Amino acid sequence: MQNTSTIVALATPPGVAGLSVIRLSGLDTFSIADKCFKGKILLHEAQSHTIHYGNFSDNNEIIDYCTASIFRSPNSYTGEDVIEFGIHGNNLLANRIIEVLVKYGAQYAMPGEFTKRAFLNGKINLNQVExxxxxxxxxxxxxxxxxxxxxxxxxxxxxxxxxxxxxxxxxxxxxxxxxxxxxxxxxxxxxxxxxxxxxxxxxxxxxxxYSASEIMRNGYFVGIAGFPNSGKSTLFNAIIGRKRAIVSHLEGTTRDYLEDKFYFSGFPITIADTAGLRETTNEIEIEGIKLVDSVLEQSNLIIVLNDITKGIDYSISLFDRIKDKYAHSKVIYIQNKADLIPNLPINEFNISSKNDLGIDELQKYIYNFAVNSIDGVSDIxxxxxxxxxxxxxxxxxxxxxxxxxxxxxxxxxxxxxxxxxxxxxxxxGESWNEEVLEHIFSRFCIGK
Ligand SMILES: Nc1nc2c(ncn2[C@@H]2O[C@H](COP(=O)(O)OP(=O)(O)OP(=O)(O)O)[C@@H](O)[C@H]2O)c(=O)[nH]1
Ligand SMILES: [Mg+2]
Missing domain, CATH: 1.20.120.430 (tRNA modification GTPase MnmE domain 2)
Incomplete structure (x- = not known):
């Protein structure tokens, strides 16, 4: 399938940068580029895989000094004639240059259109597109x-x-x-x-x-659950290392859930604080408790946090219920407020969120779960x-x-x-249809 249009887009993130790259691909790449790029030679005479320095101008007004990298069909990303302009990283410049290329016949690329062309021209298969x-x-x-x-x-x-x-x-x-x-x-x-x-x-x-692949894409997701006042918000703050959630001695403080990220050995782990679980007639609190379900549903690991001063087994029935309900997740039982029990050894299972005791150990423990969960996935x-x-x-x-x-x-x-x-x-992609392609390319950004 031959595309007749020539497309253009910024291939690097918009904004201030040392460099930005504008990509032009299609049948008219060289004729369009030669109307606005002036170097030592005309680009349509340039060999593939060469880089040329020159100025980019419109009607003799110089817009930028830049490089033009030449990739001739079929030896390019899309399989078509491609030129990549390396310009100075200013969004205004990039927009202006793209506008000029469009004025001379290029079209704005759709999200993922360069990669789509690479697929349609047989450069990569669908699995590689993904x-x-x-x-x-x-x-x-x-x-x-x-x-x-x-x-x-x-x-x-x-x-x-x-x-x-x-x-x-x-x-x-x-x-x-x-x-x-x-x-x-x-x-x-x-x-x-x-x-x-x-x-x-x-x-x-x-x-x-599949679930390991999702973790490798998005990082690991941990939800904290427990009865009111067990110290969930205090633990959340201790793990992310800043005071983000409101902590108070009143039961039912947290209503909306909060999410934040921490990194352990460079691995991103998202942690969510939720409303305390209890029977209540308070309308807002009931809404908060409903939200807990949506958080736990997507959690790879659920921490059931128990207030040890109320007894080691105080939350065990909740722990069992959560384990049954979210059978696809790992569920762990952690004792909080260990500082209030004399002579209790501190470790990843017995922590004091308030005094930052056992938090490093717990983070490491969570990280180990994360790493184990992706063990063995290496091909795709x-x-x-x-x-x-x-x-x-x-x-x-x-x-x-x-x-x-x-x-x-x-x-x-x-x-x-x-x-x-x-x-x-x-x-x-031995066989495919437009709907499949549309679904796949909806994840792409413009310029890719
Ligand atoms: N001594 C001690 N107190 C703690 C510890 N963790 C939390 N607390 C106290 O327990 C009370 C409740 O803490 P929160 O973090 O608000 O508890 P929560 O589980 O988020 O409560 P809800 O949002 O109401 O469900 C506060 O007074 C905290 O200071 C701890 O490790 N040791
Ligand atoms: Mg709370």
């Missing part, structure tokens, strides 16, 4: 590293291998059908079975890595779209496996295997 988005947006170092690996295409190769294996099985099953009179078994049933099982567990492993950051596809592929494979075990006709089994192959192909 890696680009993750590479830009990931908040954690392991997230960035994994996205970079995914971009290099290693996972796509693994996926292609799995699809090929399945296609081979389907083809052999169909071939057998042609010789059915002769009762020929081209591959033993046990082997087919084990290959289907292998493919199912391949899908399962990836599906299960799975997203919702891929998870859905993998679940559908797994379902088709399970049906094929069932058919095989029940000695269904080869033809029927092969249909389900081919179905799984087709679905797996959608991950890399």
């Amino acid at each position: 890696a680009v988005a993750d590479l830009i947006h990931s908040l954690t170092v392991p997230g960035v590293q994994t996205a970079a690996k995914q971009l290099s295409g290693g996972f796509s190769v693994k996926l292609a291998e799995m699809r090929k294996k399945l296609l081979d099985i389907a083809a052999l099953l169909e071939l057998e059908l042609d010789f059915s009179e002769e009762d020929l078994e081209l591959i033993p049933r046990k082997r087919i079975e084990s290959q289907i099982i292998e493919a199912i567990s391949f899908c399962e492993k990836l599906i299960n890595s 950051l799975i997203n919702k779209r891929q998870t859905n596809l993998l679940m559908n592929a797994k379902e088709a494979l399970n049906i094929a496996l069932e058919g095989l075990r029940n000695q269904f006709e080869n033809e029927i089994i092969a249909i389900d295997i081919r179905k799984a192959v087709k679905i797996l192909g959608e991950i890399t």
